[in-house]
Amino acid sequence: xxxxxxxxQQVGxQQVGxQHVRPFNARSLVLSVLLGLPEPELDTxxxxxxxxxxxxxxxxxRTALSRMVTGDDLVALGGGYRLAPRHAERKAAQDLxxxxxxxxxxxAWWIVAVTAPxxxxxxxxxxxxxxxNARMGELRPDTxxxxxxxxxxNLAGSDAVAVRGPLSGGDSGALVARLWDLDAIARxxxxxxxxxxxxxxxxxxxxxxxxxxxxxxxxxCVRYLREEPYLPPALTPDAWPIDDLRQxxxxxxxxxxxxxxxxxxxxxPSVGRPPSGR
Numbered sequence: 001x002x003x004x005x006x007x008x009q010q011v012g013x014q015q016v017g018x019q020h021v022r023p024f025n026a027r028s029l030v031l032s033v034l035l036g037l038p039e040p041e042l043d044t045x046x047x048x049x050x051x052x053x054x055x056x057x058x059x060x061x062r063t064a065l066s067r068m069v070t071g072d073d074l075v076a077l078g079g080g081y082r083l084a085p086r087h088a089e090r091k092a093a094q095d096l097x098x099x100x101x102x103x104x105x106x107x108a109w110w111i112v113a114v115t116a117p118x119x120x121x122x123x124x125x126x127x128x129x130x131x132x133n134a135r136m137g138e139l140r141p142d143t144x145x146x147x148x149x150x151x152x153x154n155l156a157g158s159d160a161v162a163v164r165g166p167l168s169g170g171d172s173g174a175l176v177a178r179l180w181d182l183d184a185i186a187r188x189x190x191x192x193x194x195x196x197x198x199x200x201x202x203x204x205x206x207x208x209x210x211x212x213x214x215x216x217x218x219x220x221c222v223r224y225l226r227e228e229p230y231l232p233p234a235l236t237p238d239a240w241p242i243d244d245l246r247q248x249x250x251x252x253x254x255x256x257x258x259x260x261x262x263x264x265x266x267x268x269p270s271v272g273r274p275p276s277g278r
Contacts, residue, residue, distance in 0.1 A: 026064035043080035093133040097225030105232035114142035116159030137179030208263040
């Protein structure tokens with residue numbers, strides 16, 4: 001699953017545990033499911049059945065799919081849709097968040113500096129998106145850093161330079177604490193691990209009708225795992241809960257994937273109308 005309930009064409013607000021969460025709309029639902037698949041494509045009948053699980057009308061879903069093709073979110077296939085290439089960086093960042101950071105780290109850092117004297121607002125937003133996907137920490141405007149235990153940040157189309165090397169005259173631990181609030185990150189990770197356990201038990205009891213609530217929890221976890229700094233073990237506190245969250249999410253995602261796959265089969269009893277209904 002991906003990290004993205006949005007705001008238009010929404011399903012009604014839902015309460016998940018003690019958390020009030022934003023609902024999915026047709027676009028964010030499609031993106032969420034496709035971003036979470038190893039091969040990010042689905043046929044049209046499956047997407048219509050997916051809409052039915054979330055009480056989204058077929059007409060609303062078809063309109064959203066057409067707009068997503070026009071908006072370069074999707075590529076239309078012969079009988080379905082595939083995630084457009086522009087979402088590849090986001091998917092890669094999301095997939096990385098599910099894996100454990102490498103245990104070894106050579107002490108090097110990535111440092112990115114913007115060289116342009118001025119940039120348009122749209123350019124700044126695109127660049128910030130690249131830095132977020134690369135899990136860079138913002139030291140000050142136009143200067144970003146992170147431990148170099150990840151691939152080089154994507155600087156395509158930007159007036160910026162990146163350099164990789166060790167720090168000189170500074171403490172890595174102190175710099176990490178300046179870039180990220182580790183206590184807040186740890187508290188959020190522990191809370192999400194607890195929520196995943198509760199969501200797993202609810203989904204096992206409810207089956208397909210429990211998918212909408214389960215996907216909202218999954219989206220919250222994916223958002224967190226895409227944005228947390230993915231630090232090498234040498235720079236994290238001893239009691240660091242993120243690895244436990246990754247393990248819990250992998251188990252939850254397998255359960256959700258099995259339940260969703262069964263619900264999207266044409267003969268599943270949870271499918272309350274044929275794909276061409278309404």
